[in-house]
Amino acid sequence: MDKIARIDMGAAGGPKVTVGDLGQYAGLGGRAMTSLMVAAEVHPLAHALGAENKLVISPGMLSGTTGSMTGRLSVGCKSPLTGTIKESNAGGQAAQVLARLGYAAVVLEGKPEGDDLYKIVINKDGIQVIADNSLKLMDNYPLVAKLRQEYGDKVAYMTIGSAGERKLLAASIACTDPELRPTRHCGRGGVGAVMGAKRVKAIIIDDAGMKMRPPKDPEKYRDANRKFVEGLRKHPVTGEGLPAYGTNVLTNVLNEAGGYPTNNFKSGQFAESASLSGETQAALEIQRGGSATHGCHRGCVIQCSGIYNDKDGNYVTKQPEYETVWSHGGHCGISNLDTVARLDYMDDNIGVDTIEMGVTIGVAMDAGLAEFGDDAAAIRLMEEVEKGTPLGRILGSGAAITGKVFGVERVPVVKDQALPAYDPRAIQGIGVTYATTTQGADHTAGYAIATNILKVGGDVDPLKTEGQIELSRNLQIATAAIDSTGMCLFIAFAIMDQPETFQALLDMLGSFNGITMTGDDVVALGKKVLSAERDFNTRAGFNKHHDRLPRFFYNEPIAPHNQTFMMKDEELDEVFNW
Amino acid sequence: MNITVKLFASFRTGRFEIESRDYPPGTSVADVADSLKLPRHELGIMMINSRHVKLDRLLAEGDTLALFPLLGGG
Numbered sequence: 001m002d003k004i005a006r007i008d009m010g011a012a013g014g015p016k017v018t019v020g021d022l023g024q025y026a027g028l029g030g031r032a033m034t035s036l037m038v039a040a041e042v043h044p045l046a047h048a049l050g051a052e053n054k055l056v057i058s059p060g061m062l063s064g065t066t067g068s069m070t071g072r073l074s075v076g077c078k079s080p081l082t083g084t085i086k087e088s089n090a091g092g093q094a095a096q097v098l099a100r101l102g103y104a105a106v107v108l109e110g111k112p113e114g115d116d117l118y119k120i121v122i123n124k125d126g127i128q129v130i131a132d133n134s135l136k137l138m139d140n141y142p143l144v145a146k147l148r149q150e151y152g153d154k155v156a157y158m159t160i161g162s163a164g165e166r167k168l169l170a171a172s173i174a175c176t177d178p179e180l181r182p183t184r185h186c187g188r189g190g191v192g193a194v195m196g197a198k199r200v201k202a203i204i205i206d207d208a209g210m211k212m213r214p215p216k217d218p219e220k221y222r223d224a225n226r227k228f229v230e231g232l233r234k235h236p237v238t239g240e241g242l243p244a245y246g247t248n249v250l251t252n253v254l255n256e257a258g259g260y261p262t263n264n265f266k267s268g269q270f271a272e273s274a275s276l277s278g279e280t281q282a283a284l285e286i287q288r289g290g291s292a293t294h295g296c297h298r299g300c301v302i303q304c305s306g307i308y309n310d311k312d313g314n315y316v317t318k319q320p321e322y323e324t325v326w327s328h329g330g331h332c333g334i335s336n337l338d339t340v341a342r343l344d345y346m347d348d349n350i351g352v353d354t355i356e357m358g359v360t361i362g363v364a365m366d367a368g369l370a371e372f373g374d375d376a377a378a379i380r381l382m383e384e385v386e387k388g389t390p391l392g393r394i395l396g397s398g399a400a401i402t403g404k405v406f407g408v409e410r411v412p413v414v415k416d417q418a419l420p421a422y423d424p425r426a427i428q429g430i431g432v433t434y435a436t437t438t439q440g441a442d443h444t445a446g447y448a449i450a451t452n453i454l455k456v457g458g459d460v461d462p463l464k465t466e467g468q469i470e471l472s473r474n475l476q477i478a479t480a481a482i483d484s485t486g487m488c489l490f491i492a493f494a495i496m497d498q499p500e501t502f503q504a505l506l507d508m509l510g511s512f513n514g515i516t517m518t519g520d521d522v523v524a525l526g527k528k529v530l531s532a533e534r535d536f537n538t539r540a541g542f543n544k545h546h547d548r549l550p551r552f553f554y555n556e557p558i559a560p561h562n563q564t565f566m567m568k569d570e571e572l573d574e575v576f577n578w
Numbered sequence: 579m580n581i582t583v584k585l586f587a588s589f590r591t592g593r594f595e596i597e598s599r600d601y602p603p604g605t606s607v608a609d610v611a612d613s614l615k616l617p618r619h620e621l622g623i624m625m626i627n628s629r630h631v632k633l634d635r636l637l638a639e640g641d642t643l644a645l646f647p648l649l650g651g652g
């Protein structure tokens with residue numbers, strides 16, 4: 001990864017590609033690359049859909065190597081949904097392939113005049129930008145099928161569906177999995193709308209003729225990777241729970257703990273949660289000839305995903321994640337996994353974030369557009385998004401917009417991004433992360449659920465305020481670093497509990513570059529990323545008063561614990577004081 | 579005393595999902611786990627009435643005890 005490609009989509013005479021060296025970004029990858037570049041180069045007051053915004057696509061520092069778990073991709077920009085800086089992270093094949101081609105970043109800049117639509121082909125011979133209006137308003141599954149006829153099956157595709165072209169604020173960027181399904185999405189923050197604004201419909205990445213990236217110290221790297229994989233296989237979460245049940249194993253856990261937001265955050269428990277559970281889902285997947293264990297990219301040894309078939313054994317979608325099963329399920333009072341799977345497919349196909357869309361439908365239900373628990377109505381609302389009707393465009397612009405348009409008071413967003421599947425009144429630690437992360441409400445930014453609920457990597461009482469600030473701070477720092485390595489965040493379960501597995505990760509990072517990496521170096525990297533993101537947000541007009549939850553979390557206690565969010569404002573303001 | 583025991587994920591294999599069971603007063607979470615032949619080192623999340631508890635916690639009449647192996651997700 002020794003070069004950066006910049007594609008000026010607005011250049012006079014048509015899009016122009018410039019490939020340069022790394023300069024000030026040497027050594028960076030993933031979130032470190034996207035956030036440092038956006039912070040340095042994008043005007044903080046830029047319109048997110050304007051020519052001044054940039055879409056930075058970056059494989060992680062270890063992507064494209066023989067290291068396991070290294071296939072995560074970061075996409076960064078100023079978010080049209082939140083107005084903050086954004087890093088949206090996905091699996092799929094793109095990161096590995098892009099890294100092997102030597103690109104530490106591909107940056108989409110400017111904005112073309114006119115309404116031509118473009119595809120970008122990246123291979124060993126360079127980068128071509130080609131107008132292709134035959135792709136207009138195609139959704140992801142048919143789009144990838146069409147592109148495969150031309151570019152084949154040995155490439156990775158990054159695409160936007162109709163939602164991205166329409167610049168809807170929930171629009172995602174799809175990355176294909178090893179079997180070329182457009183199922184792994186940079187979902188959060190409307191990154192698909194930024195790609196759509198630049199009129200880029202598809203990026204086709206072909207690493208034919210390229211080799212794995214070589215480590216500086218191959219023997220040490222191989223050895224560290226072996227120990228790392230051993231550690232992942234040994235830990236019960238990464239070695240057994242995630243492969244067998246996927247992330248949706250959390251439905252029963254969160255429901256039992258009273259932190260499962262139900263019917264738009266009106267209760268912490270859902271009476272019908274058992275029918276949505278990971279246990280039920282995995283059994284159904286196996287029974288229908290799908291699979292409960294599948295990797296989103298080659299080289300993943302955890303394999304938390306799966307394949308969801310219908311009752312006749314036909315493919316419907318990849319295994320819906322816990323967040324999706326919640327947002328389209330319990331959050332909307334829906335308890336049918338087939339409905340959830342259908343909605344997950346529609347999200348992937350149209351190209352929208354499953355969390356934002358599900359939460360929005362729940363807010364729409366609260367507004368009276370449909371009844372909670374009405375499966376058919378939820379699908380009808382998604383069809384509006386698919387068709388791009390005025391109602392569909394409102395819904396596709398997320399929970400905050402929908403709540404405003406329909407006069408809903410209980411709108412679960414921070415910085416206009418929808419809250420994920422954990423109620424901050426029953427789990428104070430995750431509320432700290434939702435409130436303070438640079439990204440708008442986001443669970444992955446500092447996954448306090450691990451220590452609050454799952455008792456992995458420590459034990460902090462979810463119903464108390466003690467210890468939550470420090471916990472969220474440390475997790476946010478560690479996450480910013482892991483998101484830069486290209487490693488899937490789920491490695492955290494093993495490295496938090498097993499010092500030797502954390503050491504193996506450090507040794508992988510070190511031996512790849514022929515240096516020694518320490519825990520302090522990782523912390524320093526995480527802080528550097530967060531500081532750049534915070535700085536951007538400050539210049540974009542955000543201050544401490546934005547680092548708060550919506551008032552109803554402070555005013556309305558939730559069953560079964562009958563608690564509110566109790567963290568004090570002054571405490572929240574301490575998260576980034578290090 | 580009457581205790582509702584709920585098991586999850588791999589703990590269900592060869593056991594049950596939910597059962598109402600009788601235990602003598604003074605029974606702890608560890609005693610219940612032992613009675614179900616759940617290896618203690620595999621116990622990840624233990625909750626009584628939706629609150630996390632430790633192995634030595636004593637049960638009371640009418641309690642609901644939920645036992646999970648170590649799990650993760652997100």
Ligand code: SF4
Nearest residue numbers: 295296300302304488
């Ligand atoms: S653990 Fe899951 S999300 Fe992470 S890389 Fe593997 S399949 Fe993808």
